[in-house]
Amino acid sequence: MPPARYRVAIVGAGPSGLFAAQYLTARDDVEVDIFDRLPTPYGLLRYGVAPDHTTIKSVANALSAVFDSPAVRFLGLVNFGRDVTREDLLASYDAVIYAVGASEDLRLGVPGEDALGSRSAREFVAWYSGHPDAEPQSLFGIRQAAAVGVGNVAVDVARILVKDSLALEDTDMPEDVLAELRRARVSDVWVIGRRGPQHASFTTTELRELCRTPGVQVSVDPEAFDGIDSEALDRRSRANVTVLREAAAADVRSPRARLHFLFWRRPVELQGNPVTGMALERTTLDAAGRVVGTGETEELSVQLVLRAIGYRAVRLPGVPFDETLGVIPSMHGRVVAGDAVAPREYVVGWIKRGPVGVIGTNKSDARETVEHLLADLAELGQLPSRVDLLDVLATRGFAPSTYADWRRIEAAEANRGASHERERMKIEAWHELLDLVLRERPGGPIPPG
Ligand SMILES: Cc1cc2nc3c(=O)[nH]c(=O)nc-3n(C[C@H](O)[C@H](O)[C@H](O)COP(=O)(O)OP(=O)(O)OC[C@H]3O[C@@H](n4cnc5c(N)ncnc54)[C@H](O)[C@@H]3O)c2cc1C
Numbered sequence: 298m299p300p301a302r303y304r305v306a307i308v309g310a311g312p313s314g315l316f317a318a319q320y321l322t323a324r325d326d327v328e329v330d331i332f333d334r335l336p337t338p339y340g341l342l343r344y345g346v347a348p349d350h351t352t353i354k355s356v357a358n359a360l361s362a363v364f365d366s367p368a369v370r371f372l373g374l375v376n377f378g379r380d381v382t383r384e385d386l387l388a389s390y391d392a393v394i395y396a397v398g399a400s401e402d403l404r405l406g407v408p409g410e411d412a413l414g415s416r417s418a419r420e421f422v423a424w425y426s427g428h429p430d431a432e433p434q435s436l437f438g439i440r441q442a443a444a445v446g447v448g449n450v451a452v453d454v455a456r457i458l459v460k461d462s463l464a465l466e467d468t469d470m471p472e473d474v475l476a477e478l479r480r481a482r483v484s485d486v487w488v489i490g491r492r493g494p495q496h497a498s499f500t501t502t503e504l505r506e507l508c509r510t511p512g513v514q515v516s517v518d519p520e521a522f523d524g525i526d527s528e529a530l531d532r533r534s535r536a537n538v539t540v541l542r543e544a545a546a547a548d549v550r551s552p553r554a555r556l557h558f559l560f561w562r563r564p565v566e567l568q569g570n571p572v573t574g575m576a577l578e579r580t581t582l583d584a585a586g587r588v589v590g591t592g593e594t595e596e597l598s599v600q601l602v603l604r605a606i607g608y609r610a611v612r613l614p615g616v617p618f619d620e621t622l623g624v625i626p627s628m629h630g631r632v633v634a635g636d637a638v639a640p641r642e643y644v645v646g647w648i649k650r651g652p653v654g655v656i657g658t659n660k661s662d663a664r665e666t667v668e669h670l671l672a673d674l675a676e677l678g679q680l681p682s683r684v685d686l687l688d689v690l691a692t693r694g695f696a697p698s699t700y701a702d703w704r705r706i707e708a709a710e711a712n713r714g715a716s717h718e719r720e721r722m723k724i725e726a727w728h729e730l731l732d733l734v735l736r737e738r739p740g741g742p743i744p745p746g
């Protein structure tokens with residue numbers, strides 16, 4: 298292999314960062330270091346995509362091929378903004394790609410939102426996905442739950458709540474999560490949309506899967522279908538409406554759980570602490586097509602409210618950020634600071650486009666960014682002098698975790714799975730992940746944090 302000419306840092310080892318690495322290393326004159334705050338790659342593919350969606354989860358196998366390249370290094374346990382700065386990266390790499398996704402969530406902004414029993418779907422998903430930062434979720438005493446929002450995340454959390462836990466036994470969920478789901482006795486789940494079924498953002502395949510969950514009776518507030526002109530809808534919305542109509546018409550004998558779709562309602566208050574109920578206001582659209590309340594309210598008895606109303610990116614220290622759109626501002630993947638392009642800085646994935654789009658969307662997105670990055674580097678050339686960031690970190694007493702460390706975590710998860718007759722069982726505790734990282738370097742530098 299000829300000596301690499303360019304060195305590129307990618308911050309974030311989620312799908313978008315790994316697609317970008319794939320495109321970069323399709324050339325033989327680029328070396329790539331992929332940083333992540335976790336010792337585990339794959340971002341939301343590992344910690345967001347539902348454990349029972351094994352086909353899409355297997356995209357990780359294809360993405361892992363990028364690490365086979367000798368031109369690629371995985372540098373885990375490196376938190377941008379805490380362990381490395383923008384200046385560190387710009388001094389060590391010819392270009393930097395930010396691929397950090399959107400790690401926070403939106404809030405409803407209603408009274409009672411912080412009460413016990415009110416959480417974001419993001420936190421709930423992190424829990425059942427075994428994210429090391431996740432707080433345990435108790436489902437004790439919860440009979441009625443609500444997911445606010447009618448997107449695919451709402452569909453995921455509703456499905457996990459109504460699905461027979463036996464059907465989750467062969468997933469990679471941590472054992473204590475499965476144990477909690479086995480104990481759970483949730484009988485009713487409401488999925489609540491502030492507009493109509495024709496406006497819902499869930500995709501039909503996901504909606505159909507939810508509505509066909511064995512042992513679950515679906516109901517849809519019949520008024521929700523009033524005034525819908527199916528012919529005027531796009532294909533996805535029309536199919537969604539059909540799925541909902543058919544599901545509501547189907548009679549399930551002795552259902553184990555009931556799933557209720559409520560449209561044209563928005564939460565205005567969560568009552569009790571812990572939550573015992575929620576006040577919903579009927580909604581309509583004003584002349585400008587905005588959602589407005591009608592003033593008519595009703596009460597719903599629930600002990601768990603999961604807001605699934607969208608994710609939100611956080612500002613990276615020192616990096617331009619558009620607070621309104623929640624993205625790093627960019628043009629064709631080039632970071633923009635004020636009115637000018639910030640040389641050698643790029644962006645991909647959810648932090649570029651906002652928190653929408655499936656795994657595959659990040660592929661074409663990464664290609665666009667990488668094409669512009671490579672065109673710019675051809676003009677700008679290499680940095681006049683480069684320092685090796687690993688040397689810089691070593692002087693700070695810090696060695697990132699490696700891809701070999703991740704493979705050891707993976708092997709330990711496979712071992713744990715085998716003892717439960719499962720392919721894999723996630724290791725979710727920070728101390729266990731760090732034990733596995735440090736096993737091969739006793740006495741070696743300990744990552745901070
Ligand atoms: C709950 C949920 C379920 C989903 N299910 C599906 C599905 O079934 N099918 C599908 O196609 N799509 C699904 N998606 C969408 C898909 O997950 C996203 O399109 C995709 O993950 C976005 O990729 P990304 O790389 O931009 O961000 P992410 O996947 O979020 O990756 C960002 C990475 O950056 C790292 N990071 C963040 N901050 C820092 C920092 N300061 N320093 C270092 N590293 C950092 C994170 O640890 C993470 O590894 C789902 C999304 C969600 C939220």
Ligand SMILES: NC(=O)c1ccc[n+]([C@@H]2O[C@H](COP(=O)([O-])OP(=O)(O)OC[C@H]3O[C@@H](n4cnc5c(N)ncnc54)[C@H](OP(=O)(O)O)[C@@H]3O)[C@@H](O)[C@H]2O)c1
Pocket residue numbers: 403404405445446447448449450451453490491492496497498499500503563605606607608652653654655
């Ligand atoms: N299986 C899969 O393929 C899968 C699984 C999960 C996620 N994903 C993808 O990941 C992305 C994110 O999904 P998501 O579900 O988080 O986002 P989403 O699709 O944008 O859905 C957000 C939902 O929240 C509603 N909402 C927003 N603010 C609200 C408020 N203040 N009060 C009440 N409702 C509010 C929205 O309604 P309005 O439309 O009225 O704003 C919408 O119904 C999507 O692209 C999704 O397809 C894919």
